[in-house]
Amino acid sequence: SNEKHKQIVFSWKEMRRFALTNLRDFGMGKRSAEEKIIEECHHLIQEFTKHDGKAFDTTQPLNYATSNIISSIVYGSRFEYTDPQFKGMVDRANENIRLSGSPSVQLYNMFPWLGHWIKNRKQIMKNKDRNLTDIRDLVKHLKETLNPQVRRGLVDSFLIREQKDKDSDVVDSHYHENNRIFTILHLFAAGTDTTAATLRWGLLLMAKYPQVQDQVQEELSRVIGSRQVQVEDRKNLPYTDAVIHETQRLANIAPMSIPHITSRDVTFQGYFIKKGTAVFPLLTSVLYDESEWESPYTFNPGHFLNEHGQFMPKEAFMPFSAGRRVCLGEGLARMEVFLFFTSLLQHFCFTPPCGVTEDELDLTPAVGFTLSPSPHQLCAVSRF
Numbered sequence: 001s002n003e004k005h006k007q008i009v010f011s012w013k014e015m016r017r018f019a020l021t022n023l024r025d026f027g028m029g030k031r032s033a034e035e036k037i038i039e040e041c042h043h044l045i046q047e048f049t050k051h052d053g054k055a056f057d058t059t060q061p062l063n064y065a066t067s068n069i070i071s072s073i074v075y076g077s078r079f080e081y082t083d084p085q086f087k088g089m090v091d092r093a094n095e096n097i098r099l100s101g102s103p104s105v106q107l108y109n110m111f112p113w114l115g116h117w118i119k120n121r122k123q124i125m126k127n128k129d130r131n132l133t134d135i136r137d138l139v140k141h142l143k144e145t146l147n148p149q150v151r152r153g154l155v156d157s158f159l160i161r162e163q164k165d166k167d168s169d170v171v172d173s174h175y176h177e178n179n180r181i182f183t184i185l186h187l188f189a190a191g192t193d194t195t196a197a198t199l200r201w202g203l204l205l206m207a208k209y210p211q212v213q214d215q216v217q218e219e220l221s222r223v224i225g226s227r228q229v230q231v232e233d234r235k236n237l238p239y240t241d242a243v244i245h246e247t248q249r250l251a252n253i254a255p256m257s258i259p260h261i262t263s264r265d266v267t268f269q270g271y272f273i274k275k276g277t278a279v280f281p282l283l284t285s286v287l288y289d290e291s292e293w294e295s296p297y298t299f300n301p302g303h304f305l306n307e308h309g310q311f312m313p314k315e316a317f318m319p320f321s322a323g324r325r326v327c328l329g330e331g332l333a334r335m336e337v338f339l340f341f342t343s344l345l346q347h348f349c350f351t352p353p354c355g356v357t358e359d360e361l362d363l364t365p366a367v368g369f370t371l372s373p374s375p376h377q378l379c380a381v382s383r384f
């Protein structure tokens with residue numbers, strides 16, 4: 001009904017505003033997010049070092065590292081990579097993103113009455129329910145130890161606001177258990193796989209194009225040396241910045257962004273779109289636009305460099321989409337991708353496994369709601 005639709009839109013607006021404020025307070029406020037990511041870089045480097053230059057799948061450590069950033073903003077602390085509850089939550093969220101892109105679930109999205117027979121859908125619901133149980137468990141612990149004077153993260157803010165609205169008898173407050181749990185679930189899901197998949201593409205591309213990797217490492221050695229990279233350094237690393245942008249452009253991890261429904265009749269560029277129509281913004285059409293990019297289908301960091309080797313931003317670079325629903329974590333994600341990527345390349349040289357040539361490294365994406373690299377292994381050879 002119209003009334004129900006209005007309520008959902010209203011709730012989304014309030015939750016988006018709340019999430020943005022808290023991302024700023026507990027992470028986006030540049031310094032503290034930077035500190036959290038730098039601390040996580042050390043854990044990730046330790047994890048990669050354990051493989052002693054032998055081939056391994058980078059998926060789990062990268063997922064755990066990126067998940068720890070959003071976790072420390074939401075819950076107020078990070079998890080060990082060996083923590084079974086944390087591993088379970090991240091692995092299930094990751095599996096759900098993969099299953100959501102499977103043909104059977106796409107079919108279900110078009111014909112929802114098929115739901116009962118779709119095995120992948122059942123698995124998605126099972127994973128979601130397990131993750132909700134884990135979230136409730138973590139929130140219960142935070143509730144028991146809550147001190148309104150010392151907010152540890154977004155959950156504490158939510159609980160305090162919830163209590164305040166209850167005490168003041170606010171009617172139809174948006175701050176209730178359901179919105180609390182789903183805000184956490186969505187931030188966790190949106191903030192983990194996307195950033196980790198981008199980093200996996202980055203490392204795979206470095207192994208496939210060693211001459212590009214050499215140039216990034218040459219720039220890092222010349223400008224930074226062995227000290228920790230900081231966000232401030234980005235402007236002095238034009239080649240590295242171009243490589244990161246080109247990775248995001250080519251990786252195109254959210255090719256159809258997220259579908260939206262028109263809230264009223266609109267006429268867009270001469271086309272009439274009826275209220276209630278599902279609209280898929282095709283980010284691929286911009287990221288691979290032949291009139292915008294010299295060689296849209298190849299990995300070419302030159303797309304973001306001018307003739308003097310300076311970084312050149314491009315309007316058609318929109319992996320985070322645009323407009324009122326633009327990715328809420330864009331600032332955080334950009335910081336994470338930059339700091340994780342540069343720290344890893346300072347410490348390791350990425351190569352294909354023994355017996356696999358660079359040409360044989362496959363850039364075909366795996367099917368999923370987001371586009372990740374197909375399963376593969378890489379060697380992280382220490383540079384020291």
Ligand code: HEM
Nearest residue numbers: 190191194195198254257258320321325326327328329333
């Ligand atoms: C490289 C990493 C990332 C990419 C490429 C990415 C991309 C996107 C895209 C394309 C959308 C859809 C925008 C639309 O509906 O038009 C989106 C939405 C969203 N993203 Fe990200 N994202 C990334 C990382 C993150 C992180 C780290 C967070 C954590 C805070 C996050 C949180 C969200 C949320 C909450 C939404 C939904 C916003 C809304 O519907 O109002 N994302 N993202």
